[in-house]
Every structure is written in structure tokens, then in C-alpha cells.
Amino acid sequence: MITFEHVSKVYPDGTHAVHDLTFGAPSGRLTVLVGPSGCGKTTSMRMINRLIDPTEGVVSLDGQDTRSVDAIDLRRKIGYVIQSAGLFPHRTVVDNVAALPRLLGVGKKEARARALELLAKVGLDERFALRYPYQLSGGQQQRVGVARALATDPPFLLMDEPFSAVDPVVRTQLQDSFLQLQRDIGKTIVMVTHDIDEALKLGDQVAVFREGGTLAQVASPAELLAHPADPFVADFVGASRGYRALGFVEATATVQLADEAMVRLGARPADLGEVDGGWCVVVDDAEAPLGWVDLRTAGDVVEERHIDFSGTVARADGSLRDLLDAALSSPTGRGLVAGPDGRLRGSVGAAEVLRHLGRGREAEVAS
Numbered sequence: 004m005i006t007f008e009h010v011s012k013v014y015p016d017g018t019h020a021v022h023d024l025t026f027g028a029p030s031g032r033l034t035v036l037v038g039p040s041g042c043g044k045t046t047s048m049r050m051i052n053r054l055i056d057p058t059e060g061v062v063s064l065d066g067q068d069t070r071s072v073d074a075i076d077l078r079r080k081i082g083y084v085i086q087s088a089g090l091f092p093h094r095t096v097v098d099n100v101a102a103l104p105r106l107l108g109v110g111k112k113e114a115r116a117r118a119l120e121l122l123a124k125v126g127l128d129e130r131f132a133l134r135y136p137y138q139l140s141g142g143q144q145q146r147v148g149v150a151r152a153l154a155t156d157p158p159f160l161l162m163d164e165p166f167s168a169v170d171p172v173v174r175t176q177l178q179d180s181f182l183q184l185q186r187d188i189g190k191t192i193v194m195v196t197h198d199i200d201e202a203l204k205l206g207d208q209v210a211v212f213r214e215g216g217t218l219a220q221v222a223s224p225a226e227l228l229a230h231p232a233d234p235f236v237a238d239f240v241g242a243s244r245g246y247r248a249l250g251f252v253e254a255t256a257t258v259q260l261a262d263e264a265m266v267r268l269g270a271r272p273a274d275l276g277e278v279d280g281g282w283c284v285v286v287d288d289a290e291a292p293l294g295w296v297d298l299r300t301a302g303d304v305v306e307e308r309h310i311d312f313s314g315t316v317a318r319a320d321g322s323l324r325d326l327l328d329a330a331l332s333s334p335t336g337r338g339l340v341a342g343p344d345g346r347l348r349g350s351v352g353a354a355e356v357l358r359h360l361g362r363g364r365e366a367e368v369a370s
């Protein structure tokens with residue numbers, strides 16, 4: 004656990020960057036610091052590894068005041084990932100990751116072997132190991148940055164806007180693979196971002212800062228969306244918070260799925276008989292849905308060019324937001340739902356999703 008107790012920072016020029024900060028970042032969880040530019044997020048994070056010293060208050064790691072520990076020893080326990088990866092330009096990828104363990108006395112062979120393992124963990128193919136940073140894309144560099152921060156297996160990890168220097172598609176991939184990684188490694192993480200969507204997606208806990216370096220609210224993403232503490236937080240989490248909150252409501256087994264007729268590519272509509280409304284789900288050999296086909300306009304044989312790919316496919320164990328999105332994006336209004344094995348389970352309409360949400364709310368009120 005990382006704890007801030009009445010921590011303030013006033014820079015020598017008189018700037019009040021952080022004011023009376025008190026909160027905890029729980030062990031094994033990812034806490035995101037978010038807020039508008041200049042509100043003291045980075046200053047707060049850097050007070051954890053003592054790159055910046057507080058003017059007042061105490062920062063502690065697992066109950067130990069960070070001032071009582073030698074700064075170098077402290078930083079060995081705290082991995083650090085920064086925005087543009089900050090890799091050593093003249094060292095190969097594998098040597099970038101192995102550098103710190105080598106400094107700490109780990110043998111070359113062992114450090115490299117562990118570096119290769121870590122590179123695989125962050126989703127970077129082995130063939131990149133002997134490249135230099137300039138030979139990698141921004142997203143790949145960022146993966147190396149994460150691997151390097153984990154090289155000494157520190158229990159704590161600080162991440163300063165780690166995914167902001169890459170384009171939105173790569174950013175989503177990095178976020179997804181990082182979430183996956185964190186499920187395995189369970190580090191105590193503090194991450195800074197100014198992107199509320201990223202905060203809500205990644206954080207187990209989100210700390211919203213406001214200008215002047217004060218804390219507006221600390222809560223889980225679902226709580227933040229459902230009960231913003233004040234108009235500033237409500238405004239900051241955004242106008243679509245009602246819809247986004249659906250992302251945190253799991254689609255339980257009680258959502259009723261309707262059966263859907265399935266066809267495979269190469270099927271002949273004439274052989275299929277009457278299908279409700281003419282629309283049918285095209286599936287692959289493993290019965291995973293590919294999209295919809297309107298049999299009335301498909302011609303003699305169902306081909307790929309007849310498939311309407313516009314609908315998203317929700318997973319049965321996904322969120323209500325995924326189900327609603329599948330329904331809203333479907334050409335039939337019926338959202339496709341697949342099981343964890345990818346096979347089509349059935350479909351659901353937007354009204355059923357919303358009805359389920361209504362029931363959830365009533366149940367909550369009743370209990």
C-alpha cells in the first residue's frame with residue numbers, strides 16, 4: 004500500500020502544486036491519478052519515489068515513511084515507466100531490459116534470459132530483442148519500457164502517461180495487454196494520465212485531482228460514474244457517464260438470449276426455408292458469428308460479399324455496455340452474443356438490455 008498523509012508540495016518559486024493530499028493506493032491494485040493539466044498529478048507521483056520531496060506530510064510504502072529509507076534503495080523497489088519509454092538509445096532492446104539487474108550484480112546470461120521472458124510477457128516478439136530502440140515503433144518502445152521497469156521485479160510501479168505518445172489504436176492494444184499483464188503480476192501501481200477514459204478503463208481506483216493540487220474524489224470507476232462527488236467531477240467524467248457506467252455492469256446469465264438461425268458461407272438460401280425477417284447469422288466452421296446476411300437479397304449462394312459486418316459481437320461474460328453496443332450496431336437491432344469459446348449463443352435486443360438494467364436498479368434499491 005502506498006499512503007499519502009496530508010502531503011503538500013510548494014515549489015521554491017511559491018507554486019502550490021499539491022495541497023493536503025491524503026489517500027491510499029491499495030496493494031496489488033492499479034490506482035490512476037487523473038485531472039486537468041497542471042493539477043499536481045506528476046508531482047504527487049514523483050513524491051512516491053522521492054524524485055520530489057514533499058514540503059509537508061508523509062508518503063509511506065507498506066507503512067514505512069519513505070524519508071526513512073535511502074532514496075536509491077527506495078527506487079529499487081519502485082519500477083518507473085515514463086511517457087516516451089526513455090530507453091537507452093545505444094543499447095539493444097534486451098540489454099535495455101537487462102541493464103538494471105546487471106547493475107545490481109545479476110550475471111549477464113541470467114539477466115538476458117529474464118529480459119527475454121519479460122519481453123514475451125509484455126507481448127514483444129523475440130525477434131525484436133536485438134534491435135535498437137530507434138528500430139521500433141512507439142508502441143513497441145513503450146512495451147520495452149514496461150519490461151524494463153519490471154526487470155528487478157519491484158513490488159511497486161509508477162507510470163507517467165505511459166500510453167499517451169502513441170496513436171489511439173496502438174494505445175488501446177497497449178492498455179489491453181497491460182491489463183492482462185497486471186492480472187498476472189498484481190503489482191501496486193500508481194499511474195498518471197489526463198485521459199479520463201483511460202483512467203476508467205484501467206483503474207481499480209481513480210483519484211480525480213482539481214487545479215490547485217487538491218483531491219476532488221477517490222473512488223472505483225463505477226462509483227465515480229454513478230456518484231460523482233461534485234459538479235467538477237461530474238463534468239470531468241463526462242456527459243456520457245450514464246452510458247459508460249454500463250461498462251461496469253456485468254451481463255449476468257439472467258439476460259434472456261433469443262435463438263438465431265445460422266448459415267455458413269456457401270449455403271443456399273433456397274434450402275433454408277422461412278427465416279424471421281429474412282436476416283440470418285453467418286457463422287464460421289466453429290460456429291463463431293461473422294455477421295448478418297439478408298437472405299432475401301443474398302442471391303443463390305451466401306458469399307462473403309453478402310455479409311453485413313456492422314454489428315459488434317458481445318461476449319456472454321462481458322458488460323451490459325457490450326450487449327447494448329451489439330444491439331445498437333446490429334443491422335437487425337438484435338445484438339449477437341458469443342460464449343467465451345467464440346460460438347454464437349444467441350441475440351439480445353436493446354430493450355431487453357435496458358430492462359435488465361432497470362431490474363438491477365430495483366434490486367439494488369430493494370436490498
Ligand SMILES: Nc1ncnc2c1ncn2[C@@H]1O[C@H](COP(=O)(O)OP(=O)(O)OP(=O)(O)O)[C@@H](O)[C@H]1O
Nearest residue numbers: 014016018020039040041042043044045046047197
Ligand atoms: N520544478 C517546478 N518548479 C515550479 N513549479 C513547478 C515545477 N514543476 C511543476 N510545477 C508546477 O506545479 C504544478 C503541478 O505540476 P504537475 O507537473 O505536477 O502537474 P500535472 O497534473 O502532472 O500536469 P500535466 O498533466 O500537464 O503533466 C503546475 O502548476 C506546474 O507548473
